[in-house]
Amino acid sequence: xxxxxxxxxxxxxxxxxxxxxxxxxxxxxxxxxxxxxxxxxxxxxxxxxxxxxxxxxxxxxxxxxxxxxxxxxxxxxxxxxxxxxxxxxxxxxxxxxxxxxxxxxxxxxxxxxxxxxxxxxxxxxxxxxxxxxxxxxxxxxxxxxxxxxxxxxxxxxxxxxxxxxxxxxxxxxxxxxxxxxxxxxxxxxxxxxxxxxxxxxxxxxxxxxxxxxxxxxxxxxxxxxxxxxxxxxxxxxxxxxxxxxxxxxxxxxxxxxxxxxxxxxxxxxxxxxxxxxxxxxxxxxxxxxxxxxxxxxxxxxxxxxxxxxxxxxxxxxxxxxxxxxxxxxxxxxxxxxxxxxxxxxxxxxxxxxxxxxxxxxxxxxxxxxxxxxxxxxxxxxxxxxxxxxxxxxxxxxxxxxxxxxxxxxxxxxxxxxxxxxxxxxxxxxxxxxxxxxxxxxxxxxxxxxxxxxxxxxxxxxxxxxxxxxxxxxxxxxxxxxxx
Ligand SMILES: Cc1ncc(COP(=O)(O)O)c(C=O)c1O
Numbered sequence: 001x002x003x004x005x006x007x008x009x010x011x012x013x014x015x016x017x018x019x020x021x022x023x024x025x026x027x028x029x030x031x032x033x034x035x036x037x038x039x040x041x042x043x044x045x046x047x048x049x050x051x052x053x054x055x056x057x058x059x060x061x062x063x064x065x066x067x068x069x070x071x072x073x074x075x076x077x078x079x080x081x082x083x084x085x086x087x088x089x090x091x092x093x094x095x096x097x098x099x100x101x102x103x104x105x106x107x108x109x110x111x112x113x114x115x116x117x118x119x120x121x122x123x124x125x126x127x128x129x130x131x132x133x134x135x136x137x138x139x140x141x142x143x144x145x146x147x148x149x150x151x152x153x154x155x156x157x158x159x160x161x162x163x164x165x166x167x168x169x170x171x172x173x174x175x176x177x178x179x180x181x182x183x184x185x186x187x188x189x190x191x192x193x194x195x196x197x198x199x200x201x202x203x204x205x206x207x208x209x210x211x212x213x214x215x216x217x218x219x220x221x222x223x224x225x226x227x228x229x230x231x232x233x234x235x236x237x238x239x240x241x242x243x244x245x246x247x248x249x250x251x252x253x254x255x256x257x258x259x260x261x262x263x264x265x266x267x268x269x270x271x272x273x274x275x276x277x278x279x280x281x282x283x284x285x286x287x288x289x290x291x292x293x294x295x296x297x298x299x300x301x302x303x304x305x306x307x308x309x310x311x312x313x314x315x316x317x318x319x320x321x322x323x324x325x326x327x328x329x330x331x332x333x334x335x336x337x338x339x340x341x342x343x344x345x346x347x348x349x350x351x352x353x354x355x356x357x358x359x360x361x362x363x364x365x366x367x368x369x370x371x372x373x374x375x376x377x378x379x380x381x382x383x384x385x386x387x388x389x390x391x392x393x394x395x396x397x398x399x400x401x402x403x404x405x406x407x408x409x410x411x412x413x414x415x416x417x418x419x420x421x422x423x424x425x426x427x428x429x430x431x432x433x434x435x436x437x438x439x440x441x442x443x444x445x446x447x448x449x450x451x452x453x454x455x456x457x458x459x460x461x462x463x464x465x466x467x468x469x470x471x472x473x474x475x476x477x478x479x480x481x482x483x
Contacts, residue, residue: 042087049079095303139289145316241272246404252287274301
């Protein structure tokens with residue numbers, strides 16, 4: 001028995017390797033990646049990548065780090081969207097702050113258990129400090145609670161479940177419950193509604209004004225109508241920065257309507273939320289404190305690498321009611337002096353110590369550079385919006401409220417949707433910047449979403465140049481009349 005254990009121990013010690021070599025090679029790889037980040041493409045259209053993983057199955061024996069880094073380089077880092085690139089102007093661009101990577105490194109090396117106060121009071125207090133900072137920014141009074149999630153989708157799902165339980169919706173009540181939103185609401189909320197078992201609830205898409213914002217008077221009229229029909233107006237969801245066009249619903253007016261009908265008021269501020277830090281945009285977020293729950297995404301507006309969203313709930317009891325559980329084997333962890341623990345406020349028990357990747361850059365750099373970067377993104381979007389209109393035959397949407405805008409080219413001949421799809425294809429083929437598209441009223445539109453902390457004036461000038469060049473190229477070719 002002892003001999004067997006010792007033999008196994010000897011083999012298993014490979015899991016505690018000599019660190020110098022692998023650390024040096026890994027950090028050298030990361031440095032090389034970052035050293036060329038302003039010159040590498042934002043999109044690699046040529047090769048779908050990842051194909052050779054089949055040639056490298058997981059096996060009994062290990063592989064040397066040199067080979068593994070080379071696989072990562074070829075199959076992952078140079079395939080698809082380069083989400084850390086300055087030229088990433090598609091969807092909602094991600095960040096990738098280096099200080100966050102260091103936070104993740106320390107979180108993984110120490111493996112602090114951030115789920116329960118008893119297990120790591122420091123880690124939980126650190127996360128709670130971040131929740132407090134965001135809640136105060138939103139304007140919540142004492143009594144709130146929140147949670148750092150893996151992203152906006154999970155944070156929104158947690159909010160929908162909390163709203164369902166707070167209004168004590170049981171399965172028999174669902175067919176009468178009504179949810180209000182606009183067509184611009186992010187689809188992760190539709191997913192959340194389905195996952196939360198609420199598919200049978202009525203979904204009312206409230207019409208938008210000409211800037212894609214919810215019209216509060218129409219919301220009120222629809223709620224009145226639903227009440228008159230014996231339905232149960234339950235949940236109003238506003239967006240503070242829609243993904244498609246960056247629109248911010250009139251949060252205060254919508255909130256007042258929601259409150260006056262006793263609806264749960266949720267705001268999805270996953271994209272736009274951190275613009276609240278800027279004095280010049282504070283007016284857009286007036287009324288955020290009326291919400292019962294709000295989602296912000298630090299991996300968007302605080303430029304963190306993917307993997308951090310945040311949910312805040314105005315009355316902590318509601319979040320606890322939906323998520324607090326006891327287990328016999330955890331009977332020691334609930335001590336009277338404990339602070340609120342993430343495990344009691346979310347579906348997760350064991351979780352990544354994701355607070356560190358947010359706390360470290362905020363503390364290391366201070367808020368100043370974050371605010372400057374956010375203000376710069378607003379200015380860059382405004383600049384793009386102005387400059388793109390200097391190209392003849394360009395049609396733009398409304399002036400950007402935040403850092404997303406859209407445009408399309410109206411060709412003299414041929415189908416506009418086909419032309420703009422082809423224009424986007426050429427932008428992708430070039431790859432130095434990455435843009436994405438959307439469809440509004442059957443119009444194919446190209447979006448410019450400015451949120452990467454690495455996007456600066458040169459990136460926007462480059463994008464404008466690529467767009468101009470490719471419009472000229474397409475004008476010389478025959479554009480078919482249908483896609
Ligand atoms: C407005 C909005 N809400 C929610 C989400 C979903 O967040 P995540 O991708 O972090 O899950 C997004 C993502 O782009 C978003 O833009």
